[in-house]
Amino acid sequence: MVASILASGLAVGAVYALIGVTYNTMFSASRVISFTAGMLGMLGGVFGSLFTLRLGLPLVVGFLLTMACCAAVGVVTEFVAVRPVLKSLDQHLYVLSTLALSIMIQQLTATEWSTEPQRFPRLFDIGAGIFDEKFWLPIVACGVAMGALEILYRHTLVGKAFLAIAEDNFAARALGLPERNLRIASYALAGMIGAIAGFAGGELLLAFVANGSLLNFYGFVAVALGGLGNNRGAVVAGFALGIYQQAANFIVGGIFSSVAVFALFIVLLLAAPQGLFGAPTVRRV
Amino acid sequence: MSGVSEAIPQMSMDGGRERMRNSLVSILPFIAIFAIALVLPFFTNDYWVLIATRTAIYWLLVGALNLVVGFAGQLAIGYVAILTLGAYVTTILSGGNVLPPVPPFVALFIAGVAGSVFGVIVGLPALRLRTFYFAITTFGFATIVTQIALAWQSVTGGGIGLPGPEFPAPFNSRLGFYFFCLACAALCTWMTANVAHSRFGRALIAVRDVEVAAEAVGISKARLLVTVFIFTGAAAAVAGGLFATLQTYITPDAFTFDLSILFFISILIGGRGSILGPMLGTIILTLLPEIAAPLATWSTFLYACLLLAVVLAMPGGIARLLDFKSRKPLDRDRAIVPRASAIVEALQSVQMREPLILDGVVLSFGGVRAVDGVNLEILPGEIHGLIGPNGSGKTTILNIISGYYRPEAGSVRLGGAALEHRSTVVRAGSGIARTFQTPRVVGEATVLQNVLIGGTIRGRANFLETLFSLLRHRQDEERFRAEGLLALRAVGLSDLADVRADRLQHSELRFIEIARALMGRPSILLLDEPAAGLSADEIRRLGQLVKQVSQCGTAVLVVEHHADLIFDICNRVTVLNLGQVLAKGTPAEIRVHKEVVSAYLGG
Numbered sequence: 001m002v003a004s005i006l007a008s009g010l011a012v013g014a015v016y017a018l019i020g021v022t023y024n025t026m027f028s029a030s031r032v033i034s035f036t037a038g039m040l041g042m043l044g045g046v047f048g049s050l051f052t053l054r055l056g057l058p059l060v061v062g063f064l065l066t067m068a069c070c071a072a073v074g075v076v077t078e079f080v081a082v083r084p085v086l087k088s089l090d091q092h093l094y095v096l097s098t099l100a101l102s103i104m105i106q107q108l109t110a111t112e113w114s115t116e117p118q119r120f121p122r123l124f125d126i127g128a129g130i131f132d133e134k135f136w137l138p139i140v141a142c143g144v145a146m147g148a149l150e151i152l153y154r155h156t157l158v159g160k161a162f163l164a165i166a167e168d169n170f171a172a173r174a175l176g177l178p179e180r181n182l183r184i185a186s187y188a189l190a191g192m193i194g195a196i197a198g199f200a201g202g203e204l205l206l207a208f209v210a211n212g213s214l215l216n217f218y219g220f221v222a223v224a225l226g227g228l229g230n231n232r233g234a235v236v237a238g239f240a241l242g243i244y245q246q247a248a249n250f251i252v253g254g255i256f257s258s259v260a261v262f263a264l265f266i267v268l269l270l271a272a273p274q275g276l277f278g279a280p281t282v283r284r285v
Numbered sequence: 286m287s288g289v290s291e292a293i294p295q296m297s298m299d300g301g302r303e304r305m306r307n308s309l310v311s312i313l314p315f316i317a318i319f320a321i322a323l324v325l326p327f328f329t330n331d332y333w334v335l336i337a338t339r340t341a342i343y344w345l346l347v348g349a350l351n352l353v354v355g356f357a358g359q360l361a362i363g364y365v366a367i368l369t370l371g372a373y374v375t376t377i378l379s380g381g382n383v384l385p386p387v388p389p390f391v392a393l394f395i396a397g398v399a400g401s402v403f404g405v406i407v408g409l410p411a412l413r414l415r416t417f418y419f420a421i422t423t424f425g426f427a428t429i430v431t432q433i434a435l436a437w438q439s440v441t442g443g444g445i446g447l448p449g450p451e452f453p454a455p456f457n458s459r460l461g462f463y464f465f466c467l468a469c470a471a472l473c474t475w476m477t478a479n480v481a482h483s484r485f486g487r488a489l490i491a492v493r494d495v496e497v498a499a500e501a502v503g504i505s506k507a508r509l510l511v512t513v514f515i516f517t518g519a520a521a522a523v524a525g526g527l528f529a530t531l532q533t534y535i536t537p538d539a540f541t542f543d544l545s546i547l548f549f550i551s552i553l554i555g556g557r558g559s560i561l562g563p564m565l566g567t568i569i570l571t572l573l574p575e576i577a578a579p580l581a582t583w584s585t586f587l588y589a590c591l592l593l594a595v596v597l598a599m600p601g602g603i604a605r606l607l608d609f610k611s612r613k614p615l616d617r618d619r620a621i622v623p624r625a626s627a628i629v630e631a632l633q634s635v636q637m638r639e640p641l642i643l644d645g646v647v648l649s650f651g652g653v654r655a656v657d658g659v660n661l662e663i664l665p666g667e668i669h670g671l672i673g674p675n676g677s678g679k680t681t682i683l684n685i686i687s688g689y690y691r692p693e694a695g696s697v698r699l700g701g702a703a704l705e706h707r708s709t710v711v712r713a714g715s716g717i718a719r720t721f722q723t724p725r726v727v728g729e730a731t732v733l734q735n736v737l738i739g740g741t742i743r744g745r746a747n748f749l750e751t752l753f754s755l756l757r758h759r760q761d762e763e764r765f766r767a768e769g770l771l772a773l774r775a776v777g778l779s780d781l782a783d784v785r786a787d788r789l790q791h792s793e794l795r796f797i798e799i800a801r802a803l804m805g806r807p808s809i810l811l812l813d814e815p816a817a818g819l820s821a822d823e824i825r826r827l828g829q830l831v832k833q834v835s836q837c838g839t840a841v842l843v844v845e846h847h848a849d850l851i852f853d854i855c856n857r858v859t860v861l862n863l864g865q866v867l868a869k870g871t872p873a874e875i876r877v878h879k880e881v882v883s884a885y886l887g888g
Contacts, residue, residue, distance in 0.1 A: 033417040084597045092416040095360055096553060096596045099420070103546060103589035111582060213542065217428065220421050258432055262425045266410060269422070273413050 005246045007130035011204055012218075013242020014142035015041065018197035019219025020226060020234030021145070022190045026077075027229050028166035029186030030086060032094040035102035036077045038216025040070050040191055042209060043105070044198015045120060046113055049207035052121045059123060067195045074191025077101060078184050102212070109209045117210075120202035134203035141200030145193055146235060162186060166229070218245075221265045227275030237276065307783075314561050315474060318568075322467055326460055335531075338463045340571045341470040342527045347551050347567045348473040348560070349520035352513050354549065355557045356486055358493030359411045359510070363423030365545035366430040367518055370403050371396040371525025372449075372535055373434060373441055379450035383440055389450045393526040397519040404518015405511055412507050427545050434537040446536030449529040466527055473520055476752045478560055480516075483751040483758060484737070484744040484765065485509065490558055490727050491738045498725035498798075501687055502805055503713030503742035512748045543585045547571070550592045556604025558729050565603050601729075611785050619780060621796050621823060623830040627775035628803075631768070632837035635716070635806050638665035639700030641840060646685060646695035655681045657864035658695070663809065668831060668841045670851040670872075673861035674885050679844040680722060682861075683811050686842070687719050688712045699809075713742050718807035722814050724794035728787030732778060735786050735797050736769045739804030772800040776830060792819045799830065809840045816847045828854045848886060852876060860885060 022037040047069050051062035081097040127133050152159035164172040165182050173179045197215075198205075205211050222241055226233025241261065248257035268276070322341070326334050346368060353359050377383055378392035387395070410422045434441045441447065455461040480486050491499035492506050499506065529535045551570050555562030570591075574584040595602055643661040647654070656678045663669045671679050684690050686697060688709035697704045699715055718739070726735050744765070746758035773779040776796040781789065786797065795815055802810055812831070816824045824847060832854055835841050845851050851858060852872040860868040860881045867885075868878045875881055 081593070091600075092360070093596050093600070095417050095420055097593055099362065100589040100593035100596065104586055104593075107583070107586035107589065111586075213424070213428075217421060217425055220417075224418065224421075253436075256436065259429055262429050265425070266422060269418065270410060270413050273418070 001250060003130050005250055006243065007132075007135040008204075008249075009243035009246035010239060011135040011138045011201070011242070012246065013239035014138035015197050015201035015205065015215070015238075016218045016222045016241055017142050017235040017238025018138075018145060018193055018200075019215045020222035020238050021149070021231050022194040022197065023219060023223045024229050024231050024234055025186055025190040025193060026074075026082075027223075028162065029183045030078075030082055031089055031169075032082050032086070032098065033220075033223075033228070034077060034082070034094070034098040035216060036073070036081070036098055036105065037190070037194060038214065038219050039102045039105045039212045040073060040194025041198040041201070041215040041219065042109070042212035043070055043073060044195040045202040045205060045207040045211060046109055046118075046198070046209070047195070048199045048202050049118050049120050050113070053119060059121070063199060066199055067192045070191040070195035070198075071188040072191065073105070074187040074189070074194070075184055077191075078187035082183075082187070102216070106209060106212050109212070113207075113209060115209055117206040117208035120207050122203065138197075138200045138204065141196050142235065142238075145196050146231070149193075149231065158182075158185070218261070221261070223275075224265070224269055225276050227277040230275070230277050233275060233277035315564075318564065319467070319471055323464075326463065331459055334459055334463050336572065336575055338459075338466050338531055339528075340568055341463070341466040342524050342531060343548065343551075343571055344470045344564060344567045345466070345473045345527070346521045346524035347548050347563055348470070348477050349517040350548055351552050351555075351560065351563045352477055352480060352486075352489065353408070353517050354552045355555070355559065355563060356481065356489035356493065357510060357513060358490075358557065359408070360416055360420040360549075361408070361411075361423045362420050362549045363407070363425070363427030363542075363545050364517075364521055364548055365540050365542065366407060366423070366426040367400050367403055367521035368525040368528060368544070369427075369430045369434060369537075369540040371400050371522025372529035372532075372540070373447075373525075374399050374522065375450050375526030376447050376529045376535060377440060380447060382442075382447070389452045389526075389530075392450060393523055396522045396526045400522020400525070401515040401519040404514045404516075404521065407518070408510060408514035411510060424542075427542055431537045431540055434540070441537075444536060444538075446534055449531075449533050449535050450526065452530060462530065466531075469523065469527065474560065474564070475754075476516075479751055479754045479758070480513075480748075481558075481560060483746070483762065484741045485512070485748060485751055487730070487734055487738050488741050489513065490730055490734075491741075493557075494727045494729070495725040497689075498721065498801075499738070500689075500709040501713065501719050502739050502801065503710050504738075505710045516748070516752070546585060546588060550588045554591055554595050554602050556602025559602070559604030561607065562602050562604030608785075610783075611788065615784060615788060616780075620777075621793060621826060622777040623796075623826055623833070624774050624777065625829075625833045627771055628830065628833045629837055631771050631775050631803050632806065632834065632839055635808050635837070635839060638808050638838050638840075640664045641686065641717075641809050641842075642696075642698045643682070643686070644696045644698065646682070646692045646697065648681060648685060648690055648692050654864050656685065656692070659861070659864070659866055661859060661866075663840045663842050665808065665840050666835055666838045667856040668835045668843060668854050670855035670858040671842060671844045671861065672846070672848070672851055672858060672885065673867070676863075677861040678864040679861055680813055681864075683719065683813050683842070683844055686712075686717065686809075686811060713805050716806070716808035717811065718802035718805040718809070719811035720795065720798035720802055720813055720815060722817070724791070724798050726786050726794050726797050728785070730786060731783050732786050732789065732797055733766075733769050733773065733782040736772050736800045736804055737765050739772075739801035740765055740768060743806070768804060769800075772803045775803055776800040777826070792823050795819065796827075803834075807839055809842070810834060812841065812843045812845075814845055815843065816845055816850050824850055 019037055019041045022040055026032060026034045044066055047066040048062060051057045051065050052059055081101040085093040085097050124133055153163055161177050161182055164177060165179055222234045222238035226237035245257055245261050248260040322337060325337055350364050353361050374396040375392045378387050378395055379389040407423055407426050411419045435443055451457055456465045488504045488509050491504060532539055547570050551566035552563040555566030570588060574581040641663040643659055646656055646659045648656040673679055685692055705711055744761045746761045751758045773782055776799050778796055815827055828850055831841055855872055858872055858875045859866055862884050868875055868881050
């Protein structure tokens with residue numbers, strides 16, 4: 001039992017972690033927490049199934065197209081729901097605009113795709129039992145994505161520019177960084193991370209429209225516990241959350257496991273609103 | 286003096302007539318809507334009665350939720366959770382499938398009680414979490430409740446569901462039930478309107494838009510929000526019980542998150558801080574899919590489009606569209622003319638007059654000693670100036686006195702008693718009021734409402750009395766209004782009482798803040814750069830105003846960069862530099878003090 005808890009826990013944890021990173025990537029670029037993060041994960045599965053199964057494209061092409069589509073959705077988010085409300089960030093209108101956009105994405109998917117879970121293709125057909133690819137693939141995807149992000153942020157000029165606008169937007173602009181383009185790029189990047197999460201977790205979670213709000217919630221739990229804007233925190237919290245949830249799943253049964261996750265989330269968040277790895281908030285007066 | 290007291294009764298009589306007309310105009314749309322609702326069954330068929338019943342039930346929930354979302358600004362997107370709870374509690378208790386059955390009205394009442402408890406649980410995270418965080422926790426509640434309803438088959442019937450409760454005659458007929466729901470909706474409208482036009486409603490919008498200022502006038506966010514959550518929870522659960530009856534058969538599928546979205550979006554499309562707007566929003570959103578049948582599958586998509594459109598293009602919502610009064614241009618050459626007699630009248634009831642003493646106060650931010658052993662004594666009736674270069678610790682001292690920061694060492698005392706640290710909301714009760722460097726004024730409220738926020742803790746009616754508009758509530762409001770107008774006359778803004786505050790100039794906002802502070806009947810008034818952004822003329826009037834306030838016995842501590850104003854009005858001046866007192870004395874002494882001249886004033 002422990003083995004299957006670990007296998008499925010780490011697998012869903014990896015998806016939650018990647019959605020957490022999606023949240024963070026958008027947040028770092030714009031100080032906006034977007035309800036579209038989970039939707040991007042859901043779309044990763046839906047587009048993947050659409051391109052490879054329904055349209056019968058080769059896997060690699062399907063994957064690249066999925067990435068491209070989710071990146072486009074990310075950019076649309078930036079244009080429609082983020083940029084117009086950035087001027088009045090203190091009014092938190094972004095909560096409403098991104099909520100509206102995420103509902104639109106969800107409804108559009110439900111109507112045009114399906115309200116029922118749809119099959120996702122088997123990608124490599126390697127492994128069985130607890131070593132089945134549907135368990136290890138999300139974990140590998142999470143590792144690769146984190147590694148790639150690390151290289152991007154530490155060793156490329158664009159990545160360093162991302163870090164600069166995340167650290168201090170005004171100063172970065174004063175230095176002449178093209179803040180707006182970097183923000184658009186960040187949203188495209190967030191879309192691709194969400195796509196990876198959905199595509200790699202497709203065999204586990206299927207191409208299912210209801211995954212959107214589910215991933216929104218669990219991904220945000222990972223972000224909130226790991227500390228907003230802290231990718232490593234999100235990954236640690238995501239894996240911990242996945243294992244905790246699957247353990248609860250095996251011990252008290254499916255539906256009460258979400259009660260268990262939710263209860264823990266509320267308690268931890270009330271105890272440490274800045275997250276377990278975050279810094280306390282700044283002065284207000 | 287006599288001239289003024291003659292003028293006032295006449296003014297209030299005119300004001301009374303105008304007020305009557307204004308309040309008539311403002312309740313007219315509600316009367317019209319409910320009149321249409323009342324005659325609706327006689328002109329249409331059963332189908333439309335069903336729709337109207339559903340609208341009334343939704344409004345029962347949305348109207349109460351409006352206090353949480355529209356007034357308090359809390360992004361509670363998951364209130365379908367309480368609707369679900371209310372529906373199941375009413376159904377299970379009246380159906381008797383677990384306990385012996387109880388009459389439906391008793392079941393509905395118990396559901397209301399359960400809803401108020403659950404409302405507090407759902408709302409509690411709002412006291413610590415903000416915006417997105419709170420939104421997602423309410424979303425979590427909505428998901429959890431539906432899942433429990435699905436899983437707890439022995440009680441809820443699981444996915445198969447339960448037959449809904451049936452009310453006794455005459456409420457079991459379609460029409461009887463409709464009129465019952467309509468009555469509930471009307472009651473809810475009346476109650477929320479009472480709250481909205483009370484100190485509670487004003488405190489809610491203060492918490493929403495100017496939280497820091499709300500603390501300074503003594504509003505306890507936690508107590509206020511919990512009170513409102515109790516009311517909203519009860520109303521939402523009762524709405525749930527009625528919803529279950531309307532459905533005749535309930536399954537967890539009936540309580541989709543889309544329903545929650547409808548409630549939430551109705552309020553935002555209607556406009557924050559309005560009652561009519563969200564009511565129209567509820568009606569429109571409920572009717573929209575009915576009017577155009579092909580839209581039914583797309584209704585949620587449509588709501589989301591509307592929400593996006595409102596957020597991006599029309600943040601004030603329907604209420605702003607209907608706000609014709611605020612389109613009239615304001616008088617361009619209006620002037621702020623404070624009235625000395627009104628200041629005397631406003632402050633005559635101030636009781637405590639004790640010196641405020643800071644003794645060896647120390648506070649650091651990180652490695653910076655912002656305040657480094659400051660001693661300060663402010664006597665009743667004096668104007669004490671606090672000057673110094675930027676970063677010398679002036680505003681920090683004000684914030685320590687207001688209770689936003691706790692000093693690491695030293696004490697702050699009022700008379701003999703030490704002020705409790707780290708509890709801003711008790712300061713107003715001790716007679717300390719303040720203004721802010723950047724005026725913190727609720728833009729969407731009128732000038733008068735903003736001023737009345739300052740009197741919040743002096744109200745006597747409790748929430749229940751306000752809800753039912755009992756005598757003490759009406760007395761409170763009558764008194765508040767008179768005092769608010771008096772405070773506005775004192776600072777010279779009485780002509781603008783009913784104008785929305787975001788239409789005013791910066792300098793006028795500064796005087797609103799002073800009027801709000803006067804509403805608290807302060808014995809100590811803290812002014813943080815009151816002259817910043819004012820014209821020379823306005824600064825002169827501000828000086829006279831402050832002098833008059835101090836002559837009434839109130840101590841005034843002014844932080845200011847306008848050296849001329851400080852030297853003109855202050856009895857004593859303290860100069861700070863790098864967190865320490867550089868010099869103390871009368872304006873004449875300070876003006877020639879060598880170190881002050883070299884550190885701050887310049888030669």
